[in-house]
Amino acid sequence: MEKINKKCVVLLSGGLDSSTCLAVAKNQGYDCYTLSIDYGQRHVAELNASETIAKALTNKLHKVVQINLDAIGGSALTDQDIDVPDYGESEQTIPVTYVPARNTIFLSTALAYAEVVGAEAIFIGVTAVDYSGYPDCRAEYIAAFETMANLATKAGVEGQKLKIITPLIDLSKAEIINLGHRLGFDYGLTVSCYNANQDGEACGQCDSCHYRKEGFKAAGIKDPTRYVSG
C-alpha cells in the first residue's frame, strides 16, 4: 500500500536515464527532491538541462552540489588531457568515460541529502543493459550500497530504512525511452552527449550519442535531440 507524501531524492544529471527515473518516481507518488552534482564535467549544458527538467516535473527546490572531481581526474569526463573517444574507438571493457567511483560519490551525497529531507528512497537511473560496462551500475553494487546506507545513518539505525531504487536497471535504452514516453516526458529537454556545446547541442559521435540515437530508433519514437549542425 502506498503512503501519502513519501519523499525521495532523485539524482538528476540532465540526461535521458536520470530524467526518466524522475518521471517514474513522480508517477509512483513521491515528492521528488532533485539533486545534481556539478563534478567538473566538461559542459554546463547538462546542469542547465537538469534545472529545466526539475522545474518541469517538481515543485521542490532543485539542489546542485559541487564536488570537484577534476581535482582527481582519471576520466575523459573530468580530465582535460583525456579525449572523449568516438563510438567504437575505445577497445577496453571499461571505457575512459568511466569516472572513478562516481556513483559511490553521488549516492553518498544523495544519502546525506535524503537524511536531511527525511526521504525514504533514493532514485538513481543506472542501467546495466546497453551501456558501457561501468561496475557501479550493477545490481549487486546498488544492493551493497543500500546495506551500507542503512548502517551509516542516524535515520537508518533509528529504524527509518532507506531504499535505493533503480527502475531502469534491467531496461534497454529503447525500453527506457518507451517508459518515459508513456509517462509523457519530453526528451527534448535532456542532454546526453559527452561533448555537448553550451547550447546543449549534441556531437552525434560519442558513445552516449550513439546509444541514445539507437535507442530512439529501436523505440520507434522521433528523436528530439538537437545536434551540432555541419
Ligand code: ZN
Ligand atoms: Zn555526443
